[in-house]
Amino acid sequence: MEYFLQQLINGLTLGSIYGLIAIGYTMVYGIIGMINFAHGDIFMVGSFIAMMMIVALGLTASAGLAFLLLALVLVLIVAMVFASVWGWTVERLAYRPLRGSFRLAPLITAIGMSIVLQNFVQVTQGARVKPLPPIVTGGFTLVTGVNGHNAVQISTMQIVIIVTTFLLMTGFSLLISKTRLGRSQRACEQDSKMAALLGVNVDRTISLTFVMGAALAAVAGLMFLLYYGVIDFYIGFLAGVKAFTAAVLGGIGSLPGAMLGGLLIGLIETFWSGYFSVEYKDVAAFSILVIVLIFMPSGLLGRPEVEKV
């Protein structure tokens, strides 16, 4: 039972990170019907920007709590802004010129953009992994085990990740359901031609969707960096594909689906590593992708694909 609880906490943490990335996939798919394969690499760029900021600020675990909190918020904002600029640029350069072209074209440029981002970071930052000593330390023991066995612990970082994700997702859902911008995004998703007839600037709305997705990916990037303490230019690939799996599992195009799918993939992966084998955790996650695509192509919360006439 204690072991289960511990895995649950770990799984929720990982799932939060996947969920934040998955939102970017699902929103872009919803609005222009393409998979932005460079999204995982925007997450990677976000975590590199966060790394640079942390190093530049000289943040360490010994900093005072108030300073640490303030500095991390600053790092977060800077990472979000820069990642957003990258997200916007990718859309502007690689996808917008191909709008109205055949469906495969933006998929190919997306993969191209992914390779460009990876190689850009590899060349400018070096191929070696970048370690970061723990900054947010400490934690709470929920269940004290016998002789250190069967203890259930939650680290401060895990709390930060889960709470931040929860707040962001709530805020984001409200933004989509209640604001003018969110309404425009949904309108573009449902019928972009009609949205334009009502005075919505469709291109601008699509750009903003990329910006929002990239900003959330940057949050995930910072949290990944702080949680695992190691990043390299290639982390975007695996995290990206996992988050994509999460989006498909939840039902691609559905926002609550992406959040749910992210949590589920995180939990499945963690429990698989906890109870079966760590080596096969990626196999488990991607088997889910295959199974979902075969038996439930519209995902848990997605709408069945209806051919538009």
Next chain:
Amino acid sequence: MSEAASEQPLLQVRGVQTYYGKICALRGVDVDVPRGKIVTLIGANGAGKSTLMMTICGSPKPREGRVIYNGEDITGLPTHEIMSRDIAQSPEGRRIFPRMTVLENLQMGAMASKQDTFDGDLRRIFDLFPRLKERQAQRGGTLSGGEQQMLAIGRALMSRPKLLLLDEPSLGLAPLIVKQIFNVIQELNRTDGLTVFLVEQNAFHALRLAHHAYVMVNGAITMQGTGKELLAREEVRAAYLEGGRH
């Protein structure tokens, strides 16, 4: 605005040619829509009526010719900029956002309006179409055809347009509802001075309503006159009216 500007038609379409790829859909169309009038365009299925509507809104853009609204050449402008110039369209097939509520659809309609007059405008739409008020929390996709058409018109009116482009509002609706919708259009024109450009296959009703009317065949205007004149003409009756007054 100068005296001359108010004399010229609100909308002028001049020599517009529109292509879909190599296919010519409009072959040099001239249409005038004077201020405060209802102008009707009738024609068979596939004549290019909806293409003209969409060309006025900049999607697709004409290859030749000009569209002038309120004295301003709007030909090359992107659709969303054209639509923020007091033009609204209730398009062919209604195009209600199916997974948005009735209220949200109306909020989308107010997207292009500059002032914050939402509450008053909403009340006015609900007065015109009480059914929409009953169904305001319901998703657009679950409405009946008639309700969807009311919503499409209501949504277009939310931006307080001076020019309303109405594409086949009677399509697929029961005669009683068609009558109701045409009454509303006439009322809006009489009381608010709303200028209406109406495209219809349902020629009988549309021509009775119209101050001026055009007939389109194969992407070109072949006849024009007042609604009454066209109603009386033999070739119009033969082509568009006999075989059922809807």
